[in-house]
Amino acid sequence: MAYAHGVDEDTQTFLLGNSGVAFGPFLYIGAKHMITGYDHLLFLVGVIFFLYKPKEVLLYVSFFTIGHSTTLLLGVLADININAYLIDAIIALSIVYKGFDNLGGFKRFFGKQPNTKAAVLIFGLFHGFGLASKLQEFKFDKDGLFTNLIGFNIGVEIGQFIALAVVLILITVWRRQRSFMKFSTITNTALMAAGFLLLGFQLTGYFTS
Amino acid sequence: MNHPILEKSKIIKATIIALVVGALLLVVAVLPAEYGIDPTGAGKLFGFSKLYVPENNQTNDLGTMVSTANLPLIKLEKAGSGPDVARPVEADNPVPEEQLATREDETKVVVPAGKGIEFKINMLKYGTMKYEWITANNEVLYFDFHGEVKQKVEPKEVYFESYTISNSHNMVGTFLAPYEGKHGWFFRNTGNEDVVVNLRLKGQYTL
Numbered sequence: 492m493a494y495a496h497g498v499d500e501d502t503q504t505f506l507l508g509n510s511g512v513a514f515g516p517f518l519y520i521g522a523k524h525m526i527t528g529y530d531h532l533l534f535l536v537g538v539i540f541f542l543y544k545p546k547e548v549l550l551y552v553s554f555f556t557i558g559h560s561t562t563l564l565l566g567v568l569a570d571i572n573i574n575a576y577l578i579d580a581i582i583a584l585s586i587v588y589k590g591f592d593n594l595g596g597f598k599r600f601f602g603k604q605p606n607t608k609a610a611v612l613i614f615g616l617f618h619g620f621g622l623a624s625k626l627q628e629f630k631f632d633k634d635g636l637f638t639n640l641i642g643f644n645i646g647v648e649i650g651q652f653i654a655l656a657v658v659l660i661l662i663t664v665w666r667r668q669r670s671f672m673k674f675s676t677i678t679n680t681a682l683m684a685a686g687f688l689l690l691g692f693q694l695t696g697y698f699t700s
Numbered sequence: 701m702n703h704p705i706l707e708k709s710k711i712i713k714a715t716i717i718a719l720v721v722g723a724l725l726l727v728v729a730v731l732p733a734e735y736g737i738d739p740t741g742a743g744k745l746f747g748f749s750k751l752y753v754p755e756n757n758q759t760n761d762l763g764t765m766v767s768t769a770n771l772p773l774i775k776l777e778k779a780g781s782g783p784d785v786a787r788p789v790e791a792d793n794p795v796p797e798e799q800l801a802t803r804e805d806e807t808k809v810v811v812p813a814g815k816g817i818e819f820k821i822n823m824l825k826y827g828t829m830k831y832e833w834i835t836a837n838n839e840v841l842y843f844d845f846h847g848e849v850k851q852k853v854e855p856k857e858v859y860f861e862s863y864t865i866s867n868s869h870n871m872v873g874t875f876l877a878p879y880e881g882k883h884g885w886f887f888r889n890t891g892n893e894d895v896v897v898n899l900r901l902k903g904q905y906t907l
Contacts, residue, residue: 594714595705680714687722692730699735
């Protein structure tokens with residue numbers, strides 16, 4: 492007969508599900524995901540590539556943060572499930588877009604550059620859905636959800652801040668060199684290549700799963 | 701924002717180069733290594749294909765993927781009641797002259813969300829049994845198939861042996877009881893929904 496039994500409960504306790512509040516772990520997961528999330532980083536590299544003033548960097552990164560925080564909170568709280576491959580494919584597209592934009596592609600071909608702040612905000616929204624689906628992979632209780640979510644979000648911002656600081660320092664040093672302009676074309680071409688690669692990778696994942 | 705605007709031809713060139721480089725890396729390295737798709741054979745040539753690990757994916761009725769690759773590893777130390785509990789002398793009792801009558805049962809066990817539950821049957825030493833269990837929606841459960849020795853005096857800590865500990869949605873086998881006592885499954889449901897296990901038994905036991 493089926494019965495809940497004391498003996499084995501004692502000797503075999505093990506924890507897999509994250510039960511209740513786990514602010515610290517989720518903070519860490521958020522930060523780690525951002526630092527190791529090459530797709531988010533590549534996009535940010537593209538965004539800040541031609542931003543010289545700290546004020547501008549702050550402004551654009553704020554737009555990105557508002558964008559991804561909105562959909563991260565919305566996605567998890569409203570339990571919106573969007574296929575992770577498709578979201579990641581759009582994130583890959585955002586990298587291609589930014590590389591193309593940095594080459595001056597939009598200005599040259601369409602005579603006009605799309606509103607860069609709006610673009611960062613909109614792609615930020617997609618990045619947020621990507622973060623939400625990442626978080627939804629972890630099974631966790633409904634209680635403590637909000638606290639965990641806030642922990643994750645703050646972790647994402649910390650991770651983004653650390654990654655950005657490193658990238659900014661490197662780019663700033665590099666800008667002083669003559670090679671910067673020479674290599675900017677190559678760098679942004681490489682950015683687009685990485686975007687195309689990720690796009691193919693995610694779409695293949697979508698169609699084969 | 702005062703970035704240079706390249707000439708059309710340069711932008712087209714850059715875009716084409718990016719596409720070609722991206723596609724090349726995708727087909728030669730990433731697809732073979734990540735998905736085991738190798739249309740050109742380059743993945744095999746360079747050894748990228750070796751990196752591909754087919755995941756044992758199961759799709760349950762909800763359409764969500766359950767991958768056993770994400771499950772925590774189970775170590776040898778998990779098996780049985782541990783070194784502090786002595787094996788009772790009753791484990792070495794002689795085999796009874798007669799086994800329990802053969803019977804067949806089909807039953808459901810509900811494993812509540814976030815909880816563990818046991819299902820056990822009584823068997824005599826060297827009694828045999830065939831079993832089958834399947835979770836209703838292919839949910840993967842942690843389980844410990846184990847048996848306790850029947851003792852004259854109930855001890856403080858029960859001695860048990862683990863026959864199999866694993867994570868699965870389905871298990872089938874034959875079983876020869878090593879000693880008289882209660883044998884059965886401990887199921888652990890870490891999910892947020894109750895899981896129904898459909899059990900079939902056939903053999904020498906009593907419920």
